[in-house]
Amino acid sequence: xxxxxxxxxxxxxxxxxxxxxxxxxxxxxxxxxxxxxxxxxxxxxxxxxxxxxxxxxxxxxxxxxxxxxxxxxxxxxxxxxxxxxxxxxxxxxxxxxxxxxxxxxxxxxxxxxxxxxxxxxxxxxxxxxxxxxxxxxxxxxxxxxxxxxxxxxxxxxxxxxxxxxxxxxxxxxxxxxxxxxxxxxxxxxxxxxxxxxxxxxxxxxxxxxxxxxxxxxxxxxxxxxxxxxxxxxxxxxxxxxxxxxxxxxxxxxxxxxxxxxxxxxxxxxxxxxxxxxxxxxxxxxxxxxxxxxxxxxxxxxxxxxxxxxxxxxxxxxxxxxxxxxxxxxxxxxxxxxxxxxxxxxxxxxxxxxxxxxxxxxxxxxxxxxxxxxxxxxxxxxxxxxx
Numbered sequence: 001x002x003x004x005x006x007x008x009x010x011x012x013x014x015x016x017x018x019x020x021x022x023x024x025x026x027x028x029x030x031x032x033x034x035x036x037x038x039x040x041x042x043x044x045x046x047x048x049x050x051x052x053x054x055x056x057x058x059x060x061x062x063x064x065x066x067x068x069x070x071x072x073x074x075x076x077x078x079x080x081x082x083x084x085x086x087x088x089x090x091x092x093x094x095x096x097x098x099x100x101x102x103x104x105x106x107x108x109x110x111x112x113x114x115x116x117x118x119x120x121x122x123x124x125x126x127x128x129x130x131x132x133x134x135x136x137x138x139x140x141x142x143x144x145x146x147x148x149x150x151x152x153x154x155x156x157x158x159x160x161x162x163x164x165x166x167x168x169x170x171x172x173x174x175x176x177x178x179x180x181x182x183x184x185x186x187x188x189x190x191x192x193x194x195x196x197x198x199x200x201x202x203x204x205x206x207x208x209x210x211x212x213x214x215x216x217x218x219x220x221x222x223x224x225x226x227x228x229x230x231x232x233x234x235x236x237x238x239x240x241x242x243x244x245x246x247x248x249x250x251x252x253x254x255x256x257x258x259x260x261x262x263x264x265x266x267x268x269x270x271x272x273x274x275x276x277x278x279x280x281x282x283x284x285x286x287x288x289x290x291x292x293x294x295x296x297x298x299x300x301x302x303x304x305x306x307x308x309x310x311x312x313x314x315x316x317x318x319x320x321x322x323x324x325x326x327x328x329x330x331x332x333x334x335x336x337x338x339x340x341x342x343x344x345x346x347x348x349x350x351x352x353x354x355x356x357x358x359x360x361x362x363x364x365x366x367x368x369x370x371x372x373x374x375x376x377x378x379x380x381x382x383x384x385x386x
Contacts, residue, residue: 009034021041024202027045049198050197063090071095075099075105127176129185132166134165138166142155146360149171149193151365152173153168154170154371177190215299217304218304220317224292238293239253239278239294241298242333245343251264253329257377259368260374263354264277264278265349271302274300290313292315292316295326297317332361
């Protein structure tokens with residue numbers, strides 16, 4: 001069977017491919033531009049973990065092709081190494097090593113030496129996780145506990161402030177996970193990331209939200225007190241429904257100041273069941289720590305007045321299509337997808353399991369809390385109310 005030759009992408013096309021990927025275009029869309037299947041584009045991007053490789057450039061300290069040609073001419077003229085070094089403004093040892101590593105006095109060729117130097121410069125540099133096994137083991141252990149790379153990096157900096165051998169940036173951890181050619185962190189640890197992606201996705205690749213319903217007698221978020229907006233006092237919560245398969249849902253609640261999370265099992269999206277679940281959760285907390293609730297305009301809170309009467313908690317509603325007004329809750333929902341991927345049937349999970357997942361989140365350090373945990377901050381608030 002005759003094999004069909006399919007030409008690859010030219011350097012210019014590869015640059016355009018990365019430009020398009022960084023702008024958030026899909027793999028299939030990029031493939032159509034170049035007449036390639038999406039799998040071909042994935043094959044180009046995947047080895048780099050979706051991270052655009054830095055353009056190669058020569059070090060300003062390296063010998064140039066012109067300098068190598070002058071060395072070649074000097075050898076033909078039988079000039080001494082010191083004489084050639086003086087004319088180049090280089091040390092004699094630099095010229096001597098250049099000649100020895102590229103064939104010696106009789107076989108030195110400037111163009112060949114330059115090509116070999118460029119090829120040798122491609123050798124991979126060992127990252128910090130490769131150089132320090134103890135650090136690598138700590139990072140892997142925290143990843144298995146579902147900590148994010150940013151949480152790990154921040155915790156290490158707080159725990160080992162004077163020891164740089166036990167500090168690493170979150171970007172290094174991400175690159176070691178996505179770029180498997182580094183051979184540092186096992187590929188299985190990618191599944192511990194909340195997104196569970198195998199390659200980095202462009203920050204410009206977004207998804208469109210869904211429209212929401214109308215709520216009678218709602219109080220707009222614009223009427224919410226300024227003390228709630230600036231997170232000056234605890235007790236103000238954000239909430240939402242997280243959707244699963246088979247028309248299943250869980251209610252997610254986040255305290256704005258401490259980022260403390262509570263999860264509530266709800267029978268359906270019907271407002272009666274959701275309100276009953278929220279009332280039950282509210283009664284578990286001191287009244288000083290549950291003063292208001294901010295929700296989007298989903299119809300599941302149509303009966304919000306019954307919730308307010310039962311709990312004395314004011315409910316505020318976000319503007320249409322403005323999820324950033326409940327930013328803490330939106331971020332929490334993304335964190336929860338690490339434990340409940342899209343397509344999960346929430347009906348099979350008990351309230352005890354939801355409490356366990358909430359506890360895992362509450363015991364993870366958060367950058368916004370200066371790498372304290374939500375549980376630590378929230379328990380301090382509870383102690384202050386006693």
